[in-house]
Amino acid sequence: MQTRKDWMKKYYTEEQLHDLRKRYTPEVQAQAERGWADLVRDVEAAIGRGESPESETGRKLADRKQKLIDLFTGGDPGITANLQKLYEDQANWPANFKKPYSDAVDQFLREAAKGIVTV
Numbered sequence: 001m002q003t004r005k006d007w008m009k010k011y012y013t014e015e016q017l018h019d020l021r022k023r024y025t026p027e028v029q030a031q032a033e034r035g036w037a038d039l040v041r042d043v044e045a046a047i048g049r050g051e052s053p054e055s056e057t058g059r060k061l062a063d064r065k066q067k068l069i070d071l072f073t074g075g076d077p078g079i080t081a082n083l084q085k086l087y088e089d090q091a092n093w094p095a096n097f098k099k100p101y102s103d104a105v106d107q108f109l110r111e112a113a114k115g116i117v118t119v
Contacts, residue, residue: 011083012082031071039061043101053114058108062109066113
């Protein structure tokens with residue numbers, strides 16, 4: 001976790017932070033950064049083409065987002081829940097923190113995720 005993101009630590013327990021530090025190696029971080037950049041690019045392209053979030057393309061994009069979240073959380077339900085709390089608390093994010101993607105991308109992915117059935 002980088003210094004510029006230290007404010008995020010308050011959303012996780014010490015045990016969760018230890019687990020994240022252990023699993024989130026530089027290689028995993030690089031993979032995640034590439035994955036998010038590719039996903040955002042592809043969602044923006046889908047929006048530009050007028051694709052519906054409910055389309056097959058939308059569902060595949062939402063699935064890719066979930067895989068990237070799973071890469072970060074390691075499938076840990078507590079980390080996943082706390083990541084959700086972090087995103088629900090955007091009103092309290094530092095003013096200088098740049099969101100990882102636009103509101104339009106976020107909305108598209110949220111709507112697309114509604115069409116995914118999890119087992």
